[in-house]
Amino acid sequence: MNRYTFFAGIALVFLMLLCFVETAQAFPAQQEGTDRVATSEAEQEHQSEHKAPSLNPLEVVSDTAIWSLVIFLLVFCILGKFAFGPIAKALDEREKGIVDKIASAQRVNEEAQEILKQYQQKLDDSKAEVRQILDTARKDAQQVADGIIEKAREAAIQERNRAMREIDDATTLALQTIAERSAVLATNLAGKMIRAEVKPEHHRELIRTALKEFTKS
Amino acid sequence: MSDGINIEDLVAGHVKDTDYFHLPFYHLDIPSFLVNLGITKFVLIEIAAAILMVVIFLPMAARVRGGKPVKGRFWNLIEVFLVYMKDEVIVPSIGKKDAALFLPYLWTLFFFILFCNLGGMLPWAGSPTGSVMVTGVLAICTLIVVSATGMIYHGISGFWLGMIPPMDGAIGIVLAPFMFVLEVFSFFVKHCSLCIRLMANMFGGHLMIAVFLAFIPMSAWAIYAWIPITFLVIITSVCVSFLELFVAFLQAYIFTFLTSVYIGMAIHQH
Numbered sequence: 150m151n152r153y154t155f156f157a158g159i160a161l162v163f164l165m166l167l168c169f170v171e172t173a174q175a176f177p178a179q180q181e182g183t184d185r186v187a188t189s190e191a192e193q194e195h196q197s198e199h200k201a202p203s204l205n206p207l208e209v210v211s212d213t214a215i216w217s218l219v220i221f222l223l224v225f226c227i228l229g230k231f232a233f234g235p236i237a238k239a240l241d242e243r244e245k246g247i248v249d250k251i252a253s254a255q256r257v258n259e260e261a262q263e264i265l266k267q268y269q270q271k272l273d274d275s276k277a278e279v280r281q282i283l284d285t286a287r288k289d290a291q292q293v294a295d296g297i298i299e300k301a302r303e304a305a306i307q308e309r310n311r312a313m314r315e316i317d318d319a320t321t322l323a324l325q326t327i328a329e330r331s332a333v334l335a336t337n338l339a340g341k342m343i344r345a346e347v348k349p350e351h352h353r354e355l356i357r358t359a360l361k362e363f364t365k366s
Numbered sequence: 367m368s369d370g371i372n373i374e375d376l377v378a379g380h381v382k383d384t385d386y387f388h389l390p391f392y393h394l395d396i397p398s399f400l401v402n403l404g405i406t407k408f409v410l411i412e413i414a415a416a417i418l419m420v421v422i423f424l425p426m427a428a429r430v431r432g433g434k435p436v437k438g439r440f441w442n443l444i445e446v447f448l449v450y451m452k453d454e455v456i457v458p459s460i461g462k463k464d465a466a467l468f469l470p471y472l473w474t475l476f477f478f479i480l481f482c483n484l485g486g487m488l489p490w491a492g493s494p495t496g497s498v499m500v501t502g503v504l505a506i507c508t509l510i511v512v513s514a515t516g517m518i519y520h521g522i523s524g525f526w527l528g529m530i531p532p533m534d535g536a537i538g539i540v541l542a543p544f545m546f547v548l549e550v551f552s553f554f555v556k557h558c559s560l561c562i563r564l565m566a567n568m569f570g571g572h573l574m575i576a577v578f579l580a581f582i583p584m585s586a587w588a589i590y591a592w593i594p595i596t597f598l599v600i601i602t603s604v605c606v607s608f609l610e611l612f613v614a615f616l617q618a619y620i621f622t623f624l625t626s627v628y629i630g631m632a633i634h635q636h
Contacts, residue, residue, distance in 0.1 A: 207498050212404025213383060214499040217412055221478060221503065224416040229470035232423035236430055236448060237469045243433030 334359060380576040381569055383408040383497055389490050408494035415481035415494075423477075451476055451622060459626035464633055468626070471511060475504065476622040479564065483614035486572050487607065495617070496569035498561065505561035508625045512557070516632035528635040529553065560624055567617050571610045578603050 338359055380388070385401045387394040396405065426444055429436045436445050456472050457465045479495055486493025494500045516525035529549035530542050578599050585595045 210383065210404075210406075210497070210499050213406060213408055213497060214503050216404060216409040217494070217500045217503040218507075220409070220412045220416050221474075221507065224419055224478060225471060225474045227420060228423050228474055232420075232427040233470035233473045235427040236423070236473075237452075237466060239427070239430040239433050240449065240452065241433075241466070243430070243435070246433050 334362065377573065377576040377580050380579075381492070381496055381572045383492070383494075387490055407492055408497055408500065411485040411491055412482060412494045412500070415478060415485060418481055419474075419477050447477075448473060455619070455623050456626045459623070459630040460633060461630065468511075468515075468629055472622055472626055472629075475508070475625060476618050479504065479621050480615065480618035483568060483618055484611075486568060487611055487614065493568045493572055493614075495564050496572055498565045501561040501565040504564070504621070505557050508560060508628065509554070509557040512625070512628045512632045515629055516635070519633050520635065525632065525635070526550065556624075556628065560621055564617050564621050567613055571606070571613050575603050575606050575610065578606065 338355070341355065383406045385396050385406050387396075387407060396407065396410065400410075422444060426436070426441060426448075429441055430445070436442055451473060452465070452469060456469060460468055482494045482500065485491045486496065513525070516528075519525070520528055527546070530545045531549075532538075533541060533545075581599045582592075582596050585592050588595075
């Protein structure tokens, strides 16, 4: 409970107490009446002491008008100075604050969009650069691979040539060996032919033996 | 009159100003020294409305100071009323530049009328705005504010002569005096209508409820008819009370709206 509520409550309670005491003093017997009919009679008697209210809505009661004017002007002065003026100012400040915050948010949003655009551009550039690097790497790798293949091919050719040379050398050696053996065999054969009469069967046997020996050797 | 019950007094006691509060089985008299000062039931209700406004709006001002948002359902509700009246009624009628000057007056007017109207919804209280004396004072205040505004913005002659609509040629010169009289008369009638409209709506609504309720004692002699009549009257009175609750807000809105329009018309003539 704040101080305004507290003081207003005290004022209202005080006013009600005043009304009650005044009425109780004027009509002490009326408070004890519990009978409905008796109360109605008391009300009627009591009412007769008051001015009967009129149903004419245009009845002129200057006191009410003066008090209404005083109350309204007092309320206007108090609230205009201490409540509605500051409230209007506060609402304007809040409105201005909201407008400023919206403008600030828009500005920040624009800046963010600009930064986003820059980052997007950088990202695109990076992607292009990566693509270029990959292309270069791929080309370099291709070149390296081609070089390796070429070298391998050359090595293979060299190895084949070396093998061919070795085969030629072996062939030559083999032929020389064959020639030397053939010469020996021919010499041996000729010697045998000279020492024996050669019949057709001997001739065939001789050749066969010679071939066998040739094969063995 | 029925069986000794004065129906007119019963009805009038509900809707008219008195020097007592008619509680069940009891009259709570207003102290005589207050009555001698002219303080009646309606004046006390107006004082209560004024105190209620002070109790509500001074803390409200503290809560929104510096443009802070208020917290709590009640304070948000009050702010809704304030902001709605400002943004939807006062500023569109008067204009953003000039509205700030009239906001305190128009807010005071709206809430004072609203609280006085709602006084009629409280049991055993009453609606001070059902009295032509109260609404007349409010209308006179509005008349003074509107006239002063017009004369400050356009000068005394500028404001009163500015009421004549622009007319070209000789016919304009001939009609100008008649139009002046007509417009000045219309100007006062408009403010008079503010007073009569509010008073008639509040008085009429509560009179209707009072008359419906008076059917209960009027039919008390009829043993078998009394129960259904009472049931119907209570149902009808509850429905009409809902209507009156709406009318209480509507009439406060209309009075403030028309005051804003008149101030706007005084500032922006033609």
